[in-house]
Amino acid sequence: MQAGPQQANTRKNQAKRSDAEDSRKTFESVCATCHGLDGKGGERGPNVATRAEVQRLSDEETLRILKAGIPAAGMPAFGALGLPKIKAVMGYLRVLQGGSKAASIRGDPQSGKLLFFGKAGCAKCHMINGEGGFLGADLSSYGLNVSIEDLRTAITEPNKDLEPMERTVVVTTREGQKFTGIARNEDNFSVQLQTLDGAFHLLAKADLKHLEYQPKSLMPADYGAVLSAGELDDLVSFLLHTAQTAKQTQASGGKVKREDGDE
Ligand code: HEC
């Protein structure tokens, strides 16, 4: 293409547009080999676009990582690009992360912790750092690999994308005993059920009058209504904070640092 005189008139606009274009190109040529063109991760680098943990890094922290790298973990230092270019790449990274929406996690982790172990009853079924119940997944590092949006959905819509093994099982024995729980194992002759109290029950199918898989999770489906928007933010923020702390502990050589002290 030839540079014509018309171009001079719109130089300002174009300069802006080509800045954005440049930062995209820089990302695609420098970062994408490891993090993927969309930033969602590749063989040599993790997802830096939709992972909540990365979305939550402040601009300052992100710049520090880009400048100094994390050499031990395989993330090179890019200080040589110069600050303006690094800032531009970070801008493009924020675009990949979904802009301001991603950065707007408001809740208070401390209040979220009180909810988790108190009123909201999450700890009846979920464990965090060794405390809580066994029925649901251990959520200590759950926040590392999900977006803020997915985390919220996991709490408010537990029946969405339910895995077959996560369905609620209700059985009635021939003697009239009734159990509700999750099937941890099942074959032609028996089913191993874990009930709400965490106990395991190995039941012979010959002894059962009725066995039903319900198309819903044991997790209450009404948290979206029972908890206020602010309380949900608090819980999300607590789960993210916990996961991040777990990762930092790991990174510092597995030294266990517990906020609560040992019982
Ligand atoms: C040679 C591969 C490679 C290249 C090139 C690379 N990265 Fe990384 N990056 C990594 C790895 C591996 C990690 C994970 C470090 C860790 O586990 O702590 C990482 C981590 C990060 C993190 C922090 C994520 C976290 O989990 O805290 C950000 C942000 C990031 N990279 C952005 C970029 C940007 C922007 C570029 C381009 C300027 C880039 N990276 C280029 C491999 C790479």
Ligand code: HEC
């Ligand atoms: C009565 C038991 C119960 C209670 C109470 C409960 N959950 Fe769950 N939760 C489950 C079960 C069962 C699943 C689905 C199986 C799994 O992944 O653990 C689940 C799934 C989840 C998941 C998705 C986990 C994954 O690996 O996909 C999250 C996140 C979660 N619960 C958070 C919470 C939070 C936060 C609370 C409190 C507001 C809560 N749960 C209360 C039982 C419960």
